[in-house]
Amino acid sequence: MIKSLVKYLLVALTVIGFMPGKESIAGQPFMLATAGTGGTYYVIGGAMADVMRKFDNTKVTPLTTNGSIENLRLVSGKRVAIGFSTPDLAYYAYNGTEMYKEGGKLDNLRYVGGGHMGAMQVVVPSNSPVKQIADLKGKKVAVGAQGSAVLTLSLDVLAVDGLEITDIKPAYLSMSEMTEALQDGVVDAAIYSAGVPTSSITNIFSRKDMRIIPYSEKKVKTYLAKRGPEKKALLKPYTLPAKTYSGQNEAVPCMAFRACLVAHKDVPDALIYSFLKTIEGHVVDLKRVHPSGAEYTLTQLEQGAAIPLHPGAAKFYAEKGVKIEIIK
Structure with missing residues (x-):
């Protein structure tokens, strides 16, 4: 009672x-x-x-x-x-x-x-010429919906290799829209920031040959050293375990957010x-x-x-x- x-x-x-x-x-x-x-x-x-x-x-x-x-x-x-x-x-x-x-x-x-903690994963088709973050320059990249953390985290990913939003052709899409656009070839890459495994990435890896772009712990630490306390509370180096997704046979160094x-x-x-x-x-x-x-x-x-x-x-x-x- x-x-x-x-x-x-x-x-x-x-x-x-x-x-x-x-x-x-x-x-x-x-x-x-x-x-x-x-x-x-x-x-x-x-x-x-x-x-x-x-x-x-x-x-x-x-x-x-x-x-x-x-x-x-x-x-x-x-x-x-x-x-x-x-x-x-x-x-x-x-x-x-x-x-x-x-x-x-x-x-x-x-x-x-x-x-x-979520991983900040840059996904491209297996045959893409993009091998590192810097290669996204001039490419059409899905960066998340307006008003989302995915978008702001995408800016952090780009900045690790010295890029800004003006260096790419941004597509402001939701997570599900990003997957459709990547699958249909509407965008060259998509930056996903979510818990692991990310369901949207699991879905597209099960349908098409895809891969995740690596960016090193050293690059992440160099980037964070230049940023304020709010980023240190948010970000850290991370390694995506091998076989997280179908066909992803090697671990991938990247960045994680809280x-x-x-x-x-x-x-x-x-x-x-x-x-x-x-x-x-x-x-x-x-x-x-x-x-x-x-x-x-x-x-x-x-x-x-x-x-x-x-x-x-x-x-x-x-x-x-x-x-x-x-x-x-």
Whole structure:
């Protein structure tokens, strides 16, 4: 009886604080902003919603969006309670810089926790003349949808070899659209940034002869040495294991990024605490849906904070004996 009353009050508080307006695309009191259907955020978000329903008796509705850039605006505007993003974008949004400069600071955002690591994979047809990132110059390259983390991460991939978006012919496509364009020969390459294995890459490797362009650990470290704290919270060298995809028989050096979860500061502390406790306690269930679900352990959740911590998250980490240091 007491537990049911607490749950009722928790949902009531959430409804009061996050009731969408007429123009809202949210439609539910506890929405989790993910991304497009071809990416890992969408899959993991669905798994989290299932875990919360089964083990915490809380309804969480995953929302398909354009991705991380949009998600932070949705969270800030109380259109959703929690959203997937990346530490660098959260940093830019909170401080009102880069792509968030015009709209001003979104300083009502709070960090919930670090998420899975995803690989930044450049895919080309096997017979492509592209052998390294620099060879993409002048080529038509799918770089992700406008408003997505895939797009901003693609800029990082290009920059590893000194390229800018103006050096290529960019195609702003969603993950699923990227795969179709690459398969049909509409683009010369596609830059995928998602958890491993990436379903879109798995699909295209099963249909056509493709390969992944390598870029070395040395190049990645050289690039990161020139960047600020937000990129150091986000990126690191990574090696894609051999046989991740059909016909990919060798390991491929590349770069990995960290996902994260961000909430509005007014989301009830009890909700964020319950969310983290339930997710961390049922990693096995997340893994059953996608291998990246296995990464939502305390070791990963405590990483990547570049903006202030949500009080509900602070309580969760304190109980675990973990002190979160904000990366500066």
